Amino acid sequence: MKLTWLAPAALLAATFSAQAAEVSGTVTFTNDYRFRGVSQTSGDPALQGSLDVGFDNGIYAGIWGSNVNFGDTDNANLEIDYYIGRYGDITEDLSYDATLYYFQYHGYNDGTDIDFAELDLRASYKDLTLLVAYAPDYVNSGDDYSYIALDYSTAITEQVNLDLHAGYTSGDAYKDAEYSDYSVGVSGSAAGLDLSLAYLANDVEGATTDDLDDNTVVFTVSRTF
Helix, strand or coil, X not given: CXXXXXXXXXXXXXXXXXXXXXXXXXXXXXXXXXXXXXXXXXXXXXXXXXXXXXXXXXXXXXXXXXXXXXXXXXXXCEEEEEEXXXXXXXXXXXXXXXXXXXXXXXCCCCCCCCCEEEEEEEEEECCEEEEEEEECCHXXXXXXEEEEEEEEEEECCCCEEXXXXXXXXXXXXXXXXXXXXXXXXXXXXXXXXEEEEEEEEECXXXXXXXXXXXXXXXXXXXXXX
């Protein structure tokens, strides 16, 4: 496992050890693990979990994991993501969030290495959030990757939110294969659980021909401790 990059994160955690820290964990079940419109489990369910620590100054770090299945010719079975970032308020309505991710994929028995780093930058104004993501060496391919998305979430009742999303994938890694993804859904909380139901669509070439990029309905339930 490539963990040497986490040394700065460990130093950072030590630096802020004197500050108040909040630790939380989340367990999630979904009928299909989708990442930017494309299934990471070939349309199958996923069990996911995360452990996070956040400081009063807006700095946070965590680890997240999920089962994966990219198809019969690929034997990756586990994704583990490490991340560190900072968020803060600029005004009462405007905020930012910057996160550095390192994605790891386990299960390969032939030496395949598709681990990569990505920087995500978010700006939120009221109910609207803009995301710009960039990976200089996507899946260890030598090609770059970028993703831009716009999300809108607003309360339609006291318990239920309406969630709208549009995203666009591009970069050298997706040269001549750029695509857009969209979703519309509802989310809310009940009995200590966070629930969401959404319809996901994309314009990946052949998007109705396999379990990785079919348009689909995704249900997710999670509990945070």
